[in-house]
Amino acid sequence: MKDMIDLTVPTWDNVLEAHERIRPHIHRTPVLTSSVLNRLTGAELFFKCENFQKAGAFKVRGASNAVFGLSDAEAARGVATHSSGNHALSLSYAAGRRGIPCHVVMPRTAPQAKKDAVRGYGGVITECEPSTSSREEVFAKVQSETGADFVHPYNDPRVIAGQATCSRELLEQVEGLDAIVAPIGGGGMVSGTCLTLSSIAPNVKVYAAEPEQADDAARSFRAGHIIADDAPSTVADGLKVPLKDLTWHFVSRHVTDILTASEQEIVDAMRLTWARLKIVMEPSSAVPLATILKNPELFRGQRVGVVVTGGNVDLDRLPWL
Incomplete structure (x- = not known):
């Protein structure tokens, strides 16, 4: 099935219009820090907490x-x-x-x-x-x-423009960021982040974080074209979908690298943030921290924004139980 939607690439003006349009319906979510997580990673981490967003997610x-x-x-x-x-x-x-x-x-x-x-x-x-x-x-x-x-979950210019408002807020809340790390499945949040940074903060790097068991975006990035898996299996249930034309436009042009983490690394990072940040985040949201912990040489000494994409967790099926 071909998605019957307009695939016009959204612009920064679209982001500004989107932010005004949605302002009455969303939270301006907080940014949290942890001295323990900073010591563990060797970086200054700033967690943009979209798990506190309306409906519990950036989407x-x-x-x-x-x-x-x-x-x-x-x-x-x-x-x-x-x-x-x-x-x-x-x-x-x-x-x-x-x-x-x-x-x-x-x-x-x-x-x-x-x-x-x-x-x-x-x-x-x-x-x-x-x-x-x-x-x-x-x-x-x-x-x-x-x-x-x-309304496609991510391959829709209206959706990408809306997601871009998250990184716009983060740049207003935290000065001097060197990089932003966000989870990638279909690429809506990462595309929005690319749109914001390429428009107003081109020196800030974008890293995408992905489960090893659903690494089609990483393989696509290295191959130079979209590689789509039909039904990957990962604890990060929000990251099982493939890139599409519009998100590939942003990912292929603006992402610095796509980093992956194992299932155990994702669960460990999720549990660590629950313990240290005292917040409920879902497995997909833990993938960025898992990749930062796995690649300390990339982030040591830097100021890094980390997008916590959502907190909708089935409390009866926590992955460490």
């Missing part, structure tokens, strides 16, 4: 920009998407704020906490098998039946 930024950018006629048909969790519940949240329907295709294996959140915000779920091919096949049917506006 509410892009979803809100898409929903509140629709005309009344477009909005009346509702919105639809496919997502393993955070985009699904973020779009449901935004649609609920506007009072329009939201249809979501989710893998049957998605965390129950995320399914419950989608339904809590009023989203209607259709389940699919845990693969990209099944997700897109089921979604095509749902969209044809509803006529809803497709």
Whole structure:
């Protein structure tokens, strides 16, 4: 299925417009630090805590920009998407704020906490098998039946412009950053980060962090073209999807490197942040710290922004239990 959306590359003006549009519907999330984590890494780490965001994840930024950018006629048909969790519940949240329907295709294996959140915000779920091919096949049917506006989880200029507001805030909150590290699955957050930094802070490096068991972005980066895995297996459930045309545009042009971490390294980093930062973050959010701990020579002595992308965790299925 070809995604039937406008793939115009978003600009910095689009980011500024997005930030004004979504401001009433999002939190300006805090930045936390830890002297213990600084000692362990040899760097000054600044954690941008999108786990405290509305709906518990950064994706509410892009979803809100898409929903509140629709005309009344477009909005009346509702919105639809496919997502393993955070985009699904973020779009449901935004649609609920506007009072329009939201249809979501989710893998049957998605965390129950995320399914419950989608339904809590009023989203209607259709389940699919845990693969990209099944997700897109089921979604095509749902969209044809509803006529809803497709808001892609990441390969959508409205979504990328919204995600870019996160790094814009971070640059306002922390001066003198040398690098920002963010998780990468489909690449929406990383693309937004690239858009912000290339526009207003071109000397700040962008590193993407990815699970070894879902490393298609890293392999794509080294090969020079998109390599898509259909159904990778990793504890970082939010990072199982492949890059697409629009996110590849940003990743291939602006990312300094894509670093990977093992499943155990991800779980250890997640547990470490729970213990030291006293915050709830999901496994996907722990991948950046895992890669920083694994590659200290890259970050030693630097001021590094770390995007904590979400905190929607199934508390009955914590990965260290």
